[in-house]
Amino acid sequence: MNTPLPNLPCKAKIISFESGDGVGTLEIEGGAHVRFGGSACIGFMPDVGLVCWLIETKPNPVGGGIRAKTVNLTGAWEPDRLTQLDERNRQAQEWKQKEQDLLQSAGIKDLRATSCHDLPNMAADTRKMLAATLMAWKREGHFFDELFTRLVEVSPDVFHPYLSDLDAKREPESLAYVDAPFDAVAPLVRMLDDATEPPRRVQLEVGKVSTVLNARRDMGAASNEVGGAMLALARSGHPKAREAISSWFKRAPETAGDEAAGLLFQAGFGVAADGTLARTHSIAAYELRPVEKPARGEKKGLLSSVLRAFGARSESRSPAGSMWGTGRSLCGACHVPLIRVLKIGTAFVPHVLPDGLADEIEIWTCRNCVAVDFNPYYVKLGQAPESIFRDPPSSDFKPSIQHDSVSSEPAAVMSVPAPSRVNYMFAQERELNRVGGAPSWIQGADAVPCLMCGAVMPFLCQFADPPDDMWSGDCGMLYAFFCVDCRVVGTTVQCS
Ligand SMILES: [Zn+2]
Ligand SMILES: [Zn+2]
Structure with a gap:
């Protein structure tokens, strides 16, 4: 070990390395040997025979002499791993503060x-x-x-x-x-x-x-x-x-x-x-919010003047429609009443559907069948909603999921203009019940073709948080698509 060390950085060759204890020996130009640890190697895995660069040394904690502090493959100076980590932490803290x-x-x-x-x-x-x-x-x-x-x-x-x-x-x-x-x-x-x-x-x-x-x-x-x-x-x-x-x-x-x-x-x-x-998405989008019923005996005039005094927006608008109703039509597969997910006046959601289409639109699905057996589940709108299938289910069809109760109390909702795009990850649950805009996919975009004409159907609305775990688990989302020409609604479910 009397050979003097050349100036650093210098080329070195790994002549031994024990992967078990993670230490080895470098032979540097001039023949001197320097011990190194795997943690000194930046950007590569040490292996016998590999030619690398010794960048910096430090005193050997045991037995005197020196030991490698930084070894890399580029020969460019860089701080050792611990210093780099400290620096990265410091920068991350600094950015957090700036944010x-x-x-x-x-x-x-x-x-x-x-x-x-x-x-x-x-x-x-x-x-x-x-x-x-x-x-x-x-x-x-x-x-x-x-x-x-x-x-x-x-x-x-x-x-x-x-x-x-x-x-x-x-x-x-x-x-x-x-x-x-x-x-x-x-x-x-x-x-x-x-x-x-x-x-x-x-x-x-x-x-x-x-x-x-x-x-x-x-x-x-x-x-x-x-x-x-x-x-x-x-x-x-x-x-x-x-x-x-x-x-x-x-x-x-x-x-x-x-x-x-x-x-x-x-x-x-x-x-x-x-x-x-x-x-397949519209730019216009609306959030559906429950209409707050004034509490019994509440002085409406007084309340709204107090709200005005505090600059709050009044939430007492007339309902645009309702969510979660039940009708008389039965699912053609499992024969329980279809769920009316949404009934909404088209005037309350302008620029989502073509003008002059209808005064009102209804979204129907089967709570039993939509999540697993028929996903997407199709309903043809007419005098009464009617479920339609690519392959008609047999008369003894049993759905994979059978809910005890399939009826649901309708809740009045109003429509509030909203951004055309809401990211599922960053949204609050109440922001995910929406008409128009882009779907907030959980699993990734999914095309829903019309069962009658085969065209990819435009997105119409989506619903999170249905009553009583209605789809299949508590974080599922229901998405509805609509073929204007065929008056067919397709509903599909994604879960996280
Ligand atoms: Zn069904
Ligand atoms: Zn169609």
């Missing part, structure tokens, strides 16, 4: 408790300030995911000045393209026109560990630039953008077209056989 300060400056006490109505109602300048700060942080390498997601879902406009800094391929960033001005997406039209490869989706790797939220985002994301361009163009909604997409589909080979159509479907668009693009 708290930002929320406070926008008057948000608790982001989790902030309703999806609070953000759109916030002053435009405050939303713009939040967007500008989020984007400045993104350039510094910090992404405040929860706030970005909530803000882009309810107010994509505030991110329009920053589209060039956002990745059209990735969710939630691609949502910033919703209603984007044509100038911002014109280069993407050219990209799609000149594309030499088809738009592709992310294929989830089997066995890859990911959070549910990230996996769901990946399922909806594009994996190449052309895919990102197509998503962004569809979301911008500009007629010229849609035209570019339609003309791509007209010249696309069938399999490439299928993959691109799947990508667009996740983003809320259906592609018809002739290549035209149709929204």
Whole structure:
């Protein structure tokens, strides 16, 4: 051990390594030997024969001499693992504090408790300030995911000045393209026109560990630039953008077209056989809230004047419809009364359904059959609702789930304008009973074709938290789709 150490960093070779106790020996240029521990190795697994770099040494705690503090494969100086960890912790703490300060400056006490109505109602300048700060942080390498997601879902406009800094391929960033001005997406039209490869989706790797939220985002994301361009163009909604997409589909080979159509479907668009693009979600959306009945003997006039004095919005509107009724029609499979999930006046939910369709629309399903046996469950609306099936069930059909009680008291609801998109992960339960907008999928986007004409049905409404565990477990969601031409309702259930 008399050979002097050369200047660091220096090249070294691992000449021994015991994986059991995680220590080994490096031979460095000039022949000297230096002991090292596995924890000193940054970015690689030590193995005998491997050539690496000794970056820094420290005194050996036992027996004197020196020991490796940092070993890597690049030869570039970097702090040892413990110092790196400390630094990362310090930075994370610092960002946490900055996030708290930002929320406070926008008057948000608790982001989790902030309703999806609070953000759109916030002053435009405050939303713009939040967007500008989020984007400045993104350039510094910090992404405040929860706030970005909530803000882009309810107010994509505030991110329009920053589209060039956002990745059209990735969710939630691609949502910033919703209603984007044509100038911002014109280069993407050219990209799609000149594309030499088809738009592709992310294929989830089997066995890859990911959070549910990230996996769901990946399922909806594009994996190449052309895919990102197509998503962004569809979301911008500009007629010229849609035209570019339609003309791509007209010249696309069938399999490439299928993959691109799947990508667009996740983003809320259906592609018809002739290549035209149709929204499967509406921009207009409404939350359904129970109508508060005034308590017995309450002085209504006095109450509302008190509410006005405190600046509260009055919740006493006339009902738009009702949820959870039971009718006389029976399920054609299990023969229990169908549940009327929703009855709503179409005037209370403008721009969700085509104008002049009907004064009222009803959503029916079978509580027994929808979760397992017939998912989706189809009902044809007419004088009376009638369940319809692709393969008629046999006369001795027994549903997998049989509820003791299938009747339910209707509850009056009112409709309140809401953001077109509510993320299941970030929403409060009461915000998930909705008409219009985009479905808050639990498991990922699902196409529901019309049983009569086969077309992908547009989304109509969704319901969480039904009385008495109505679907199958307490966190299931029911989604309803409607074919206007055939007057067919399809309901489907997803559970977490
Ligand atoms: Zn049934
Ligand atoms: Zn149809």
